[in-house]
Amino acid sequence: MMASLTGKVAIVGAADTEVGFVPHLSATQLCIDAALRALEDAGISKDEVDGLITCNSMAEPILYHAEAIAEYLQIFPKYCMSVGTGGGTTFSALHHAASAIATGICDTVLITMADSLRSGLTKEQTMAMQASTGHREFELPYGPTVPAYYALIAKAHMEQYGTTPEQLARVSVTARKHAHLNQNAQMRDLITVEDVIQSRFIAEPLHLLDCSLISDGGAAVILTSAERAVHFPHHPVYILGVGEGHGHEHISQARSLTTSAAVESGQRAYKMAGLRPKDIDFAELYDCFTPTVLIELEDLGFCEKGEAGAFVESGEIELGGSLPVNTHGGLLAHCHPGNPGSMFALTEAVTQLRHQAGIRQVPRAEVALVHGQGGIMSSHTTLILGREVG
Amino acid sequence: MQGKITPKPTVETAPYWEACRNHELLIQQCSTCHHFQFYPRLMCTKCTNRKMQWKRATGHGTVKSFTIVHRAISKVYQMEAPYVVALIQLEEGPTMMSNIIKCNLQAVEIGMKVKVEFETWSESMTVPQFTPV
Numbered sequence: 001m002m003a004s005l006t007g008k009v010a011i012v013g014a015a016d017t018e019v020g021f022v023p024h025l026s027a028t029q030l031c032i033d034a035a036l037r038a039l040e041d042a043g044i045s046k047d048e049v050d051g052l053i054t055c056n057s058m059a060e061p062i063l064y065h066a067e068a069i070a071e072y073l074q075i076f077p078k079y080c081m082s083v084g085t086g087g088g089t090t091f092s093a094l095h096h097a098a099s100a101i102a103t104g105i106c107d108t109v110l111i112t113m114a115d116s117l118r119s120g121l122t123k124e125q126t127m128a129m130q131a132s133t134g135h136r137e138f139e140l141p142y143g144p145t146v147p148a149y150y151a152l153i154a155k156a157h158m159e160q161y162g163t164t165p166e167q168l169a170r171v172s173v174t175a176r177k178h179a180h181l182n183q184n185a186q187m188r189d190l191i192t193v194e195d196v197i198q199s200r201f202i203a204e205p206l207h208l209l210d211c212s213l214i215s216d217g218g219a220a221v222i223l224t225s226a227e228r229a230v231h232f233p234h235h236p237v238y239i240l241g242v243g244e245g246h247g248h249e250h251i252s253q254a255r256s257l258t259t260s261a262a263v264e265s266g267q268r269a270y271k272m273a274g275l276r277p278k279d280i281d282f283a284e285l286y287d288c289f290t291p292t293v294l295i296e297l298e299d300l301g302f303c304e305k306g307e308a309g310a311f312v313e314s315g316e317i318e319l320g321g322s323l324p325v326n327t328h329g330g331l332l333a334h335c336h337p338g339n340p341g342s343m344f345a346l347t348e349a350v351t352q353l354r355h356q357a358g359i360r361q362v363p364r365a366e367v368a369l370v371h372g373q374g375g376i377m378s379s380h381t382t383l384i385l386g387r388e389v390g
Numbered sequence: 391m392q393g394k395i396t397p398k399p400t401v402e403t404a405p406y407w408e409a410c411r412n413h414e415l416l417i418q419q420c421s422t423c424h425h426f427q428f429y430p431r432l433m434c435t436k437c438t439n440r441k442m443q444w445k446r447a448t449g450h451g452t453v454k455s456f457t458i459v460h461r462a463i464s465k466v467y468q469m470e471a472p473y474v475v476a477l478i479q480l481e482e483g484p485t486m487m488s489n490i491i492k493c494n495l496q497a498v499e500i501g502m503k504v505k506v507e508f509e510t511w512s513e514s515m516t517v518p519q520f521t522p523v
């Protein structure tokens with residue numbers, strides 16, 4: 001029987017860089033900036049960091065990225081790795097880091113991730129990067145794009161459950177509504193369902209405004225043991241549950257188009273935390289495209305299979321609803337610099353659980369669910385975080 | 391089809407692409423458990439047996455999902471946009487990605503019956519496409 005991680009590890013530092021269009025900082029500099037801000041937030045010196053995780057940058061690829069960042073900072077960790085991954089594995093890395101702390105490999109782990117997709121890559125490079133997803137022989141020749149892969153999922157969900165374009169649009173409208181309350185968000189203007197539906201098609205049924213942003217930016221968190229966490233300046237945010245699920249890489253090989261491995265990651269996280277969906281006060285869900293959020297709401301148990309469209313339409317995922325989702329604006333409105341994208345969901349959850357979110361604060365928020373998804377609904381990690389242990 | 395992303399056959403997939411040149415769609419079947427699979431692999435994904443055989447598929451299938459791509463990945467693909475990218479479940483069971491061609495885009499729907507058709511891209515490369523039955 002595996003020892004549970006519940007309540008053993010806490011997030012004691014969290015910070016974002018400036019996001020959106022940040023041409024005056026390179027991807028490496030953003031990564032360092034995020035790290036320094038998180039250290040400052042935690043009130044510790046870089047020399048206390050003995051574990052380091054980064055993600056590779058597309059705009060500024062470095063072969064041994066984490067080692068390069070450690071060298072830049074002049075720290076000498078016991079645990080050091082870079083993950084070249086999408087949204088799901090960002091939190092898989094956190095799962096590893098938490099395990100490393102729980103088993104005593106290290107005391108203090110810094111996870112810092114950043115990229116400059118907006119200002120650091122040409123349009124051609126961005127397109128080439130898109131083409132790196134997809135099976136080289138059995139998908140790419142047919143001209144799919146990343147939005148097209150998610151459009152296949154959206155179309156199947158619409159066919160199977162009667163989900164409408166308006167319901168998909170509502171996810172984006174809600175994200176903007178939340179971003180409107182967040183002065184750090186990249187896109188803060190309010191939009192309507194009409195605006196989404198009338199924006200041009202990228203890959204039917206997905207419109208431009210069903211798709212997430214392309215951004216520069218980075219974020220970092222600092223993890224330590226629960227025993228040490230109480231000595232830090234901010235209220236600790238404890239890891240109560242974590243679970244992963246990995247279904248496929250290529251969408252043509254998916255076991256189902258409309259049910260994802262979020263079912264498995266969610267069940268594993270709930271089991272570890274000893275909690276159920278109704279115990280969650282707010283959720284930060286990976287929202288690269290609008291249909292992603294609907295499937296995650298269902299697969300994570302917040303509504304019955306096929307009912308996420310109606311759930312979203314009824315306003316339940318808005319601030320003030322029963323389950324506020326993506327309170328910072330998410331990838332659709334806050335920012336999406338690629339691999340580091342889901343980190344902002346994590347830093348937002350920390351801000352909310354510290355009760356420091358200002359006008360967008362979820363009242364009395366005690367327990368959060370954060371879900372990362374990578375590839376084409378491929379890899380999933382669910383985190384359940386809480387203000388208190390148990 | 392200059393400039394398209396052209397498949398580069400490997401040891402595992404060369405017989406598949408060679409058959410495409412002869413306008414035959416081959417899929418793998420396990421010689422032990424008779425499981426059909428796509429894409430081609432060194433082993434059976436059901437029983438892990440390494441003895442996979444090539445079987446000629448009927449070329450008939452059903453549209454599992456599809457999208458109409460408006461914003462394509464490169465200039466060459468953009469010249470053909472809007473075009474359909476679909477997931478097609480073959481009669482034998484496995485699912486493959488392809489395009490649906492020679493039809494009114496707005497008439498494509500999930501559950502639609504389609505049949506393979508071969509498109510020659512170069513002297514060495516012929517690619518399976520699908521068209522409504």
Ligand SMILES: [Zn+2]
Nearest residue numbers: 420423434437
């Ligand atoms: Zn077999």
